[in-house]
Amino acid sequence: MTDALxxxxxxxxxALPAYGLVTFTWGNVSGIDRKRGLVVIKPSGxxxxxxxxxxxxxxxxxxxxxxxxxxxxxxxxxHLELYARFPELGGIVxxxxxxxxxxxxxxxxxxxxxxxxxxxxxxxxxxxxxxxRHEVNGEYELETGKVIAAALTGIDPLHMPGILVxxxxxxxxxxxPEQAVHNAVVLEEVAKMAWITGSIRRNQTPMDDYLMHKHFxxxxxxxxxxxxx
Amino acid sequence: MTDALxxxxxxxxxALPAYGLVTFTWGNVSGIDRKRGLVVIKPSGxxxxxxxxxxxxxxxxxxxxxxxxxxxxxxxxxHLELYARFPELGGIVxxxxxxxxxxxxxxxxxxxxxxxxxxxxxxxxxxxxxxxRHEVNGEYELETGKVIAAALTGIDPLHMPGILVxxxxxxxxxxxPEQAVHNAVVLEEVAKMAWITGSIRRNQTPMDDYLMHKHFxxxxxxxxxxxxx
Amino acid sequence: MTDALxxxxxxxxxALPAYGLVTFTWGNVSGIDRKRGLVVIKPSGxxxxxxxxxxxxxxxxxxxxxxxxxxxxxxxxxHLELYARFPELGGIVxxxxxxxxxxxxxxxxxxxxxxxxxxxxxxxxxxxxxxxRHEVNGEYELETGKVIAAALTGIDPLHMPGILVxxxxxxxxxxxPEQAVHNAVVLEEVAKMAWITGSIRRNQTPMDDYLMHKHFxxxxxxxxxxxxx
Amino acid sequence: MTDALxxxxxxxxxALPAYGLVTFTWGNVSGIDRKRGLVVIKPSGxxxxxxxxxxxxxxxxxxxxxxxxxxxxxxxxxHLELYARFPELGGIVxxxxxxxxxxxxxxxxxxxxxxxxxxxxxxxxxxxxxxxRHEVNGEYELETGKVIAAALTGIDPLHMPGILVxxxxxxxxxxxPEQAVHNAVVLEEVAKMAWITGSIRRNQTPMDDYLMHKHFxxxxxxxxxxxxx
Numbered sequence: 001m002t003d004a005l006x007x008x009x010x011x012x013x014x015a016l017p018a019y020g021l022v023t024f025t026w027g028n029v030s031g032i033d034r035k036r037g038l039v040v041i042k043p044s045g046x047x048x049x050x051x052x053x054x055x056x057x058x059x060x061x062x063x064x065x066x067x068x069x070x071x072x073x074x075x076x077x078x079h080l081e082l083y084a085r086f087p088e089l090g091g092i093v094x095x096x097x098x099x100x101x102x103x104x105x106x107x108x109x110x111x112x113x114x115x116x117x118x119x120x121x122x123x124x125x126x127x128x129x130x131x132x133r134h135e136v137n138g139e140y141e142l143e144t145g146k147v148i149a150a151a152l153t154g155i156d157p158l159h160m161p162g163i164l165v166x167x168x169x170x171x172x173x174x175x176x177p178e179q180a181v182h183n184a185v186v187l188e189e190v191a192k193m194a195w196i197t198g199s200i201r202r203n204q205t206p207m208d209d210y211l212m213h214k215h216f217x218x219x220x221x222x223x224x225x226x227x228x229x
Numbered sequence: 230m231t232d233a234l235x236x237x238x239x240x241x242x243x244a245l246p247a248y249g250l251v252t253f254t255w256g257n258v259s260g261i262d263r264k265r266g267l268v269v270i271k272p273s274g275x276x277x278x279x280x281x282x283x284x285x286x287x288x289x290x291x292x293x294x295x296x297x298x299x300x301x302x303x304x305x306x307x308h309l310e311l312y313a314r315f316p317e318l319g320g321i322v323x324x325x326x327x328x329x330x331x332x333x334x335x336x337x338x339x340x341x342x343x344x345x346x347x348x349x350x351x352x353x354x355x356x357x358x359x360x361x362r363h364e365v366n367g368e369y370e371l372e373t374g375k376v377i378a379a380a381l382t383g384i385d386p387l388h389m390p391g392i393l394v395x396x397x398x399x400x401x402x403x404x405x406p407e408q409a410v411h412n413a414v415v416l417e418e419v420a421k422m423a424w425i426t427g428s429i430r431r432n433q434t435p436m437d438d439y440l441m442h443k444h445f446x447x448x449x450x451x452x453x454x455x456x457x458x
Numbered sequence: 459m460t461d462a463l464x465x466x467x468x469x470x471x472x473a474l475p476a477y478g479l480v481t482f483t484w485g486n487v488s489g490i491d492r493k494r495g496l497v498v499i500k501p502s503g504x505x506x507x508x509x510x511x512x513x514x515x516x517x518x519x520x521x522x523x524x525x526x527x528x529x530x531x532x533x534x535x536x537h538l539e540l541y542a543r544f545p546e547l548g549g550i551v552x553x554x555x556x557x558x559x560x561x562x563x564x565x566x567x568x569x570x571x572x573x574x575x576x577x578x579x580x581x582x583x584x585x586x587x588x589x590x591r592h593e594v595n596g597e598y599e600l601e602t603g604k605v606i607a608a609a610l611t612g613i614d615p616l617h618m619p620g621i622l623v624x625x626x627x628x629x630x631x632x633x634x635p636e637q638a639v640h641n642a643v644v645l646e647e648v649a650k651m652a653w654i655t656g657s658i659r660r661n662q663t664p665m666d667d668y669l670m671h672k673h674f675x676x677x678x679x680x681x682x683x684x685x686x687x
Numbered sequence: 688m689t690d691a692l693x694x695x696x697x698x699x700x701x702a703l704p705a706y707g708l709v710t711f712t713w714g715n716v717s718g719i720d721r722k723r724g725l726v727v728i729k730p731s732g733x734x735x736x737x738x739x740x741x742x743x744x745x746x747x748x749x750x751x752x753x754x755x756x757x758x759x760x761x762x763x764x765x766h767l768e769l770y771a772r773f774p775e776l777g778g779i780v781x782x783x784x785x786x787x788x789x790x791x792x793x794x795x796x797x798x799x800x801x802x803x804x805x806x807x808x809x810x811x812x813x814x815x816x817x818x819x820r821h822e823v824n825g826e827y828e829l830e831t832g833k834v835i836a837a838a839l840t841g842i843d844p845l846h847m848p849g850i851l852v853x854x855x856x857x858x859x860x861x862x863x864p865e866q867a868v869h870n871a872v873v874l875e876e877v878a879k880m881a882w883i884t885g886s887i888r889r890n891q892t893p894m895d896d897y898l899m900h901k902h903f904x905x906x907x908x909x910x911x912x913x914x915x916x
Contacts, residue, residue, distance in 0.1 A: 023876050024869070025914075026803070045914025074905065074913045096803045098876070102883035105801040106891055114334040115397045116255070116325045133897045140901060167894040168802045182253070189252050189327070195887055196331035200424055204335055207396040210362045214369060218303065226303045227254075227274025343563040344626045345484070345554045411482070418481050418556070425560035429653055433564055436625040439591045443598060447532065455532045456483075456503025572792040573855045574713070574783045640711070647710050647785070654789035658882055662793055665854040668820045672827060676761065684761045685712075685732025 002038065002058055002067065005031050009040040009091075010053035012177040016095060017048050019185050027095040028073040031177035032083050034090075037061050041079060043070030074141065081145025082173065086157045091177030093184045096169045099191035103127065104164035110194050111206045117190045118207065118215035119226075120161065120183060125190070126151045127164040144168075159216070162187045231267065231287055231296065234260050238269040238320075239282035241406040245324060246277050248414050256324040257302040260406035261312050263319075266290050270308060272299030303370065310374025311402065315386045320406030322413045325398045328420035332356065333393035339423050340435045346419045347436065347444035348455075349390065349412060354419070355380045356393040373397075388445070391416045460496065460516055460525065463489050467498040467549075468511035470635040474553060475506050477643050485553040486531040489635035490541050492548075495519050499537060501528030532599065539603025540631065544615045549635030551642045554627045557649035561585065562622035568652050569664045575648045576665065576673035577684075578619065578641060583648070584609045585622040602626075617674070620645045689725065689745055689754065692718050696727040696778075697740035699864040703782060704735050706872050714782040715760040718864035719770050721777075724748050728766060730757030761828065768832025769860065773844045778864030780871045783856045786878035790814065791851035797881050798893045804877045805894065805902035806913075807848065807870060812877070813838045814851040831855075846903070849874045 012029040016022045025048070030041035040056050057068035063080055065072060073079075079092045095101075103110050103125075110125040112118055117125075128151045135143035148163055148171060161183040162172035170187055174180040197204055206212075219226045241258040245251045254277070259270035269285050287296035292309055294301060302308075308321045324330075332339050332354075339354040341347055346354075357380045364372035377392055377400060390412040391401035399416055403409040426433055435441075448455045470487040474480045483506070488499035498514050516525035521538055523530060531537075537550045553559075561568050561583075568583040570576055575583075586609045593601035606621055606629060619641040620630035628645055632638040655662055664670075677684045699716040703709045712735070717728035727743050744755035750767055752759060760766075766779045782788075790797050790812075797812040799805055804812075815838045822830035835850055835858060848870040849859035857874055861867040884891055893899075906913045 023872065043915070071915055098880060099883060101801060101803060102880045103887060105880060105884040105894075106888040108888055113396070114330060116330060130895055131898065133895070136895070136897050136901045167800070167898055185252065193327060193331045193334060195883055196328060196424055197334040199428060199886060200332060201335040201337055207334075208359055208362070208365070210365050211360065211396055214365045228272070228300055342625070343559060345559060414481065422556055422560045422563060425557060425653055426563040428657060429561060430564035430566055436563075437588055437591070437594070439594050440589065440625055443594045457501070457529055571854070572788060574788060643710065651785055651789045651792060654786060654882055655792040657886060658790060659793040659795055665792075666817060666820070666823070668823050669818065669854055672823045686730070686758055 002033070002036075002040065005033055005040045006056040006058070007053045009042070009056050009177050010051070012091065012093075012181045013042050013051065014048060015181045016093070016184070019181070021095045021097040021184055021188060022048070023096070027093070028075055029091065029093045029177055029181060030073070030076075030079045031091045032089070034087070038066060039076075039080065039083065041072050041076055043068065044072060044074050046070060075144075077139065077141035078145040078148070078171070081142055082148060082171070085145070085149045086152075086173075088156075088158050088175065089173045090175045091173060091180035093172045093180040094169070095184055095188075097184065097188040097191075099195055100164065100170035100187050101168075102195065103191050104166060104169050107166045110164070110191055111204070112212050113194055113197050113204060113207055115207075115211065115215045116186075116193060118212040119219050120186045120216075121190070122159040122212065122216045123155075124206065125160065125162060125164065125187065128166050130166045159220070231262070231265075231269065234262055234269045235285040235287070236282045238271070238285050238406050239280070241320065241322075241410045242271045242280065243277060244410045245322070245413070248410070250324045250326040250413055250417060251277070252325070256322070257304055258320065258322045258406055258410060259302070259305075259308045260320045261318070263316070267295060268305075268309065268312060270301050270305055272297065273301060273303050275299060304373075306368065306370035307374040307377070307400070310371055311377060311400070314374070314378045315381075315402075317385075317387050317404065318402045319404045320402060320409035322401045322406075322409040323398070324413055324417075326413065326417040326420075328424055329393065329399040329416050330397075331424065332420050333395060333398050336395045339393070339420055340433070341441050342423055342426050342433060342436055344436075344440065344444045345415075345422060347441040348448050349415045349445075350419070351388040351441065351445045353435065354389065354391060354393065354416065357395050359395045388449070460491070460494075460498065463491055463498045464514040464516070465511045467500070467514050467635050468509070470549065470551075470639045471500045471509065472506060473639045474551070474642075477639070479553045479555040479642055479646060480506070481554070485551070486533055487549065487551045487635055487639060488531075488534075488537045489549045490547070492545070496524060497534075497538065497541065499530050499534055501526070502530060502532050504528060533602075535597065535599035536603040536606070536629070539600055540606060540629070543603070543607045544610075544631075546614075546616050546633065547631045548633045549631060549638035551630045551635075551638040552627070553642055555642065555646040555649075557653055558622065558628040558645050559626075560653065561649050562624060562627050565624045568622070568649055569662070570670050571652055571655050571662060571665055573665075573669065573673045574644075574651060576670040577677050578644045578674075579648070580617040580670065580674045581613075582664065583618070583620060583622065583645065586624050588624045617678070689720070689723075689727065692720055692727045693743040693745070694740045696729070696743050696864050697738070699778065699780075699868045700729050700738070701735060702868045703780070703871070706868070708782045708784040708871055708875060709735070710783070714780070715762055716778065716780045716864050716868060717760070717763075717766045718778045719776070721774070725753060726763075726767065726770060728759045728763055730755065731759060731761050733757060762831075764826065764828035765832040765835070765858070768829055769835060769858070772832070772836045773839075773860075775843075775845050775862065776860045777862045778860060778867035780859045780864075780867040781856070782871055782875075784871065784875040784878075786882055787851065787857040787874050788855075789882065790878050791853060791856050794853045797851070797878055798891070799899050800881055800884050800891060800894055802894075802898065802902045803873075803880060805899040806906050807873045807903075808877070809846040809899065809903045811893065812847065812849060812851065812874065815853050817853045846907070
């Protein structure tokens with residue numbers, strides 16, 4: 001079973017450069033096997049061109065390496081914190097994709113401006129508060145996970161499958177590693193469009209809330225009618 | 230005859246990712262056989278990489294599936310409304326292409342700023358009004374078609390072969406599915422240039438109307454002299 | 459001899475889509491054989507994917523087709539006017555490349571902001587005045603050539619191997635068709651950088667004139683020392 | 688030994704077009720063999736498509752050609768000055784990459800806005816002062832090296848592995864030619880993100896200094912824990 005998840009997480013990682021979301025090794029995907037309490041994640045700093053499925057690292061929920069010859073991603077503690085807080089999550093992605101990272105650097109939430117956004121994100125995409133000096137100098141990656149979780153208070157994470165970490169970049173997630181990558185692609189495209197929209201018309205107001213809910217529910221939930229049954 | 234149209238509509242759909250106009254499944258093309266009263270359209274939510282000509286869905290003018298194992302595009306009612314209103318149309322395209330969608334999100338018509346625009350669009354490219362809550366919560370896709378038609382009042386649709394739906398994205402059309410796709414490519418490029426132009430010079434005035442008419446008529450109508458006879 | 463020039467002009471035309479300078483058929487290259495008084499130019503509206511060297515059209519200096527089964531580019535009269543005015547020119551290119559066209563639509567000359575610009579263009583790249591209604595409705599393409607020539611008054615065209623036609627797009631040239639294409643690539647990149655520079659710092663002042671002359675003369679004229687002897 | 692360095696410098700040069708950092712011949716990489724006092728550098732103005740490892744030029748520290756049939760890059764004196772000033776450097780890259788050059792043209796240092804920047808550059812990326820008329824008309828390339836060195840006063844060059852030369856473009860470096868190219872890729876991406884960030888939020892304040900130091904030291908120095916041991 002771990003082999004199957006390693007293969008899936010490997011393929012999800014390889015999708016990041018294929019979709020143009022990462023430069024060099026600036027990204028990682030993980031997946032979780034909730035029954036066995038194991039997380040599979042990209043090894044730290046290994047080049048995509050040379051990476052193989054067998055290089056994926058398996059850690060337990062305390063972050064201890066259970067299987068694999070490499071160190072896990074330096075962001076592993078962030079992933080684990082998010083899995084612990086949100087049982088809905090099956091996969092998590094972190095990238096420094098150009099446009100989402102630019103919004104994170106600006107420290108501004110991405111407003112919901114159109115149906116492309118609303119098809120996946122049921123509201124504006126939050127930007128976390130900056131981490132404090134104490135948090136950065138302490139268990140930095142764990143604190144990053146906590147700050148993300150705080151920004152999601154009261155929000156269903158599958159209705160808001162991504163966030164911006166201020167001064168850093170995006171994290172996305174989904175019910176599976178594949179959906180997490182899918183959402184990372186959407187976030188990058190939505191971030192690009194929101195930048196251009198704001199350049200055409202400064203401070204454009206958000207879309208109508210009834211249109212936003214209509215589009216989100218076209219693709220999600222009991223009344224969804226997009227796609228095949 | 231339906232097989233031939235299915236092949237053409239299939240190829241027109243496959244041109245969308247080839248031209249960089251769609252991410253994932255965010256687009257659809259249809260074509261109409263006016264004599265038989267049948268419309269061929271992309272199935273809903275099917276991935277381009279796996280799609281085949283035989284997957285195209287045939288519907289009648291009431292939107293009932295006549296042929297095909299898939300559900301038709303969720304935007305089918307919009308296409309049907311446009312075919313009903315405008316007998317000149319032989320093909321329709323909907324995408325979420327980056328720059329055209331950004332103008333739609335800004336809710337701003339694309340001004341005619343140069344000959345690239347005027348070669349295809351005889352004036353500024355309109356943006357519809359936002360749909361009302363009632364329209365969105367009712368027959369949403371049908372109402373979208375009605376709002377587009379309203380924005381085209383008094384305009385020859387082949388002189389204005391595309392439009393922006395506010396808070397949503399572009400629809401384009403033409404005498405054939407192939408021309409509709411061609412116009413979608415042009416709209417995206419014109420939208421990109423208009424954004425950059427506005428960034429170089431805020432609130433640039435539109436081009437001279439006599440230059441606009443000259444260029445449109447170089448390529449269209451009885452006095453056209455661009456291309457081969 | 460015409461065959462050799464047809465081959466060169468064909469290859470120069472094919473370089474336009476390869477360099478990303480044209481969408482569909484929106485561009486053309488010509489070359490001149492000054493001894494024989496013949497100009498070879500792209501046929502009008504023929505798709506690049508299907509075009510062959512034997513499709514190039516040969517016209518004399520009055521614009522009459524001397525050889526070839528197609529109509530010449532609709533912009534032929536502009537090319538001929540420029541060849542007549544400037545004996546230094548051996549090749550001419552017209553495109554609607556994205557960033558150069560955006561400056562033309564803004565009606566703003568591209569300021570000399572850095573050495574990339576100065577390596578090829580010895581000063582700001584002019585934008586013509588808009589054509590008058592009379593000029594547009596008369597011999598439009600010929601008048602376009604005249605307006606370009608007027609904007610180059612007192613300028614060595616090989617020191618300023620390109621220009622923006624207001625509300626339209628760029629024309630570039632050189633001693634050969636190959637150099638004309640080279641300059642069209644440079645103009646597009648310089649236009650892109652100037653747009654971004656202006657977005658980082660509004661109304662940036664032009665570069666120091668002594669740096670501009672230094673760089674231009676590093677690559678051009680008797681004191682050039684860039685490249686191989 | 689020179690053959691091995693020629694091969695490495697050749698491959699580092701070929702990486703520039705592969706990463707989209709150069710148009711035509713607008714870039715060069717060098718590497719130094721400190722023991723033998725030799726620098727290997729790209730020949731001036733030779734096209735990448737035709738270049739071979741044996742075309743690399745070997746010069747001594749006075750800039751005299753020791754080996755090779757071509758003239759060295761016209762920027763050789765800049766490289767030599769930087770190698771002389773900074774014994775830490777093993778490789779140097781110069782490009783006219785789009786976004787870094789745009790910041791150089793704007794004459795503005797790139798502020799540290801996020802962790803992507805901080806992972807490689809321990810502070811804002813400086814922009815030099817413009818060269819004086821006297822410097823440009825004198826030993827221009829040598830003076831360029833001196834102006835870069837002056838802007839790095841008090842800075843560890845491996846903590847700030849790149850700089851913008853005002854009105855010109857970026858120079859980057861590293862302990863090896865490969866690392867220099869790596870840093871040139873990072874600089875271009877950081878420059879692009881900083882431009883977009885500034886467009887989303889004008890005059891965004893720099894990132895927190897403690898976050899910057901945290902990220903730089905995650906990848907550099909005795910406490911680094913990114914990547915494999």
